[in-house]
Amino acid sequence: MTSVRTRFAPSPTGPLHMGGVRTALYAYLFAKQHNGQFILRIEDTDQNRYVPGAEEYIIEALTWCGIIPDEGVGFGGPHMPYRQSERKEKGYYRQYADHLINTGHAYIAFDSTAELEAIRKEAEAAGNHNWQYDNHSRLSMTNSLTLSAEETAKRMANGDAYVIRLKVEPGTTVSFTDMVRGDVSFDSNLVDDKVMIKADGMPTYHLAHIVDDIMMEITHAIRGEEWLPSAPAHILIYQYLGLADKMPQYAHLPLLLKPEGNGKLSKRDGDRLGFPVFPLEWKDPASGEISSGYREKGYYKDAFVNMLAFLGWNPGTEQEIFSMDELIKAFSFERVHKAGARFDPDKAKWFNEQYLRQQPEELLAEKFVLQMKQKLGNDDARATMPFATAAARLVKDRIYFEHEMIGMSTCLFESPTTYDEKVVAKRWNDKAKTFFAALPAQLNTVSDFTAENAKLAFEQLAAQQELKPGDVLQMFRVLLSGQGSGLDLFGMIALLGNEEVNKRIGAGRAALNK
RNA sequence: GGCCCGUUCGUCUAGGGGUCUAGGACAUCUCCCUUUCACGGAGGAAACACGGGUUCGAUUCCCGUACGGGCUACCA
Numbered sequence: 001m002t003s004v005r006t007r008f009a010p011s012p013t014g015p016l017h018m019g020g021v022r023t024a025l026y027a028y029l030f031a032k033q034h035n036g037q038f039i040l041r042i043e044d045t046d047q048n049r050y051v052p053g054a055e056e057y058i059i060e061a062l063t064w065c066g067i068i069p070d071e072g073v074g075f076g077g078p079h080m081p082y083r084q085s086e087r088k089e090k091g092y093y094r095q096y097a098d099h100l101i102n103t104g105h106a107y108i109a110f111d112s113t114a115e116l117e118a119i120r121k122e123a124e125a126a127g128n129h130n131w132q133y134d135n136h137s138r139l140s141m142t143n144s145l146t147l148s149a150e151e152t153a154k155r156m157a158n159g160d161a162y163v164i165r166l167k168v169e170p171g172t173t174v175s176f177t178d179m180v181r182g183d184v185s186f187d188s189n190l191v192d193d194k195v196m197i198k199a200d201g202m203p204t205y206h207l208a209h210i211v212d213d214i215m216m217e218i219t220h221a222i223r224g225e226e227w228l229p230s231a232p233a234h235i236l237i238y239q240y241l242g243l244a245d246k247m248p249q250y251a252h253l254p255l256l257l258k259p260e261g262n263g264k265l266s267k268r269d270g271d272r273l274g275f276p277v278f279p280l281e282w283k284d285p286a287s288g289e290i291s292s293g294y295r296e297k298g299y300y301k302d303a304f305v306n307m308l309a310f311l312g313w314n315p316g317t318e319q320e321i322f323s324m325d326e327l328i329k330a331f332s333f334e335r336v337h338k339a340g341a342r343f344d345p346d347k348a349k350w351f352n353e354q355y356l357r358q359q360p361e362e363l364l365a366e367k368f369v370l371q372m373k374q375k376l377g378n379d380d381a382r383a384t385m386p387f388a389t390a391a392a393r394l395v396k397d398r399i400y401f402e403h404e405m406i407g408m409s410t411c412l413f414e415s416p417t418t419y420d421e422k423v424v425a426k427r428w429n430d431k432a433k434t435f436f437a438a439l440p441a442q443l444n445t446v447s448d449f450t451a452e453n454a455k456l457a458f459e460q461l462a463a464q465q466e467l468k469p470g471d472v473l474q475m476f477r478v479l480l481s482g483q484g485s486g487l488d489l490f491g492m493i494a495l496l497g498n499e500e501v502n503k504r505i506g507a508g509r510a511a512l513n514k
Numbered sequence: 515g516g517c518c519c520g521u522u523c524g525u526c527u528a529g530g531g532g533u534c535u536a537g538g539a540c541a542u543c544u545c546c547c548u549u550u551c552a553c554g555g556a557g558g559a560a561a562c563a564c565g566g567g568u569u570c571g572a573u574u575c576c577c578g579u580a581c582g583g584g585c586u587a588c589c590a
Contacts, residue, residue: 299551
């Protein structure tokens with residue numbers, strides 16, 4: 001039995017959409033589950049749409065996600081080159097196309113784009129919305145079927161522009177078994193004569209992916225649902241080639257839909273709704289426009305991959321957190337949902353939160369030290385592991401992303417400049433004033449300034465003054481941080497230290513008593 | 515318009531003839547914990563698109579309708 005070989009074949013027309021990443025992920029998971037190979041092929045047959053940097057972006061994005069190709073552009077392999085423009089130079093596609101012509105399954109067509117456009121317009125005006133170049137119309141067009149062999153040869157020798165079209169035989173039902181959809185069938189009468197080789201000599205997707213899949217021994221072709229309508233043409237090509245036995249199994253994946261409204265998820269949605277649609281940040285080379293990326297937004301790659309895997313697939317158990325290895329074991333196309341999946345940015349954040357919670361404390365502390373150094377300067381005494389570890393413990397459960405640590409802990413580094421008015425209005429009374437006048441001295445009696453000891457001292461003083469801790473606790477927080485809510489109060493106090501706490505109490509009293 | 519695919523809580527989904535008084539997760543609400551907030555815990559509200567069949571019995575099978583999506587290029 002030959003080994004499973006899947007491929008991801010994007011065209012370098014811009015940054016890789018997260019839907020594309022999911023397609024790559026499923027193809028990768030399936031290949032790895034079967035100890036097979038995952039191949040990255042670049043489909044750059046449309047010279048007009050080529051975007052510089054896109055190819056590098058694709059490779060970097062897949063690499064970041066841990067979806068590492070075994071073969072492909074940037075990775076080498078036994079089927080080089082893996083870029084279709086280069087494979088075209090080798091004559092691969094033309095060879096297959098000529099074979100199809102020689103066996104009567106394809107023909108040369110001279111009709112120009114402008115002519116076709118005119119015909120479509122005319123048909124449209126006559127109420128025919130579905131004119132296509134097919135078995136109904138091809139005999140009234142200018143092609144090697146309607147021209148004599150001599151005339152055709154003459155035109156070609158003349159350098160007249162022509163394309164090679166597939167000659168679809170009418171009257172059959174084309175059916176195949178899709179890995180996610182089951183049996184699907186089409187009427188060949190309705191399949192158009194697809195262009196396989198364009199006037200510029202480049203193959204179209206339809207021919208190119210088949211030739212490459214055959215040559216690269218692809219066993220499973222995994223792609224988006226948008227390809228389903230052209231699947232019958234692809235199956236016919238395999239049949240006409242006499243290579244139906246080489247045809248991979250197809251899997252058409254459901255599309256990713258907008259979080260709200262209609263249609264598939266697009267670049268615009270991210271900009272509009274404030275979440276990334278791309279794995280990595282992308283700067284459009286032409287417009288300079290920047291699209292945000294999951295990596296730059298602070299998502300863990302594992303969380304991103306986990307989230308993506310669950311958009312349209314689920315394991316059938318209640319487990320939601322999956323490592324790549326677990327995904328490889330659990331994945332199956334039978335469990336891919338058939339309907340499009342509406343993307344939910346909240347759930348994406350939730351996944352990241354879960355991964356954040358799982359992070360080892362030490363790792364978080366290391367990142368925190370870096371953030372502190374950036375904010376406070378390299379030499380700041382607080383930007384060290386012991387302090388950062390304690391601080392990380394304080395903020396960890398209140399954030400979705402690592403980069404939020406520093407912002408969540410502002411009160412550890414900055415004295416308040418304003419004080420929560422609501423709390424002040426309610427709690428800054430005579431008793432509180434007396435209490436906080438005495439508190440610094442009380443705190444000075446604490447020899448080991450831990451959270452527990454500071455709390456004890458605080459409660460003692462409150463008891464002495466016949467106050468419930470609740471009467472002055474929130475005010476204490478406001479004096480220290482300016483805010484009515486925030487990090488665990490005594491945890492924060494321990495980190496601030498006796499001296500800083502007293503200083504802030506003093507500053508706060510001065511400000512509020514003015 | 516034509517063709518193809520789809521349709522379970524707001525969202526992602528489980529379930530594929532009786533076990534469904536339809537399960538989980540996100541979001542939302544309530545309560546508990548807590549000085550607060552968050553975390554955590556407990557609980558609530560919330561869905562089988564509709565109409566016909568088939569069947570003793572349909573969320574589950576079939577057919578229609580509606581709705582959604584995709585495709586309809588010498589783009590992928």
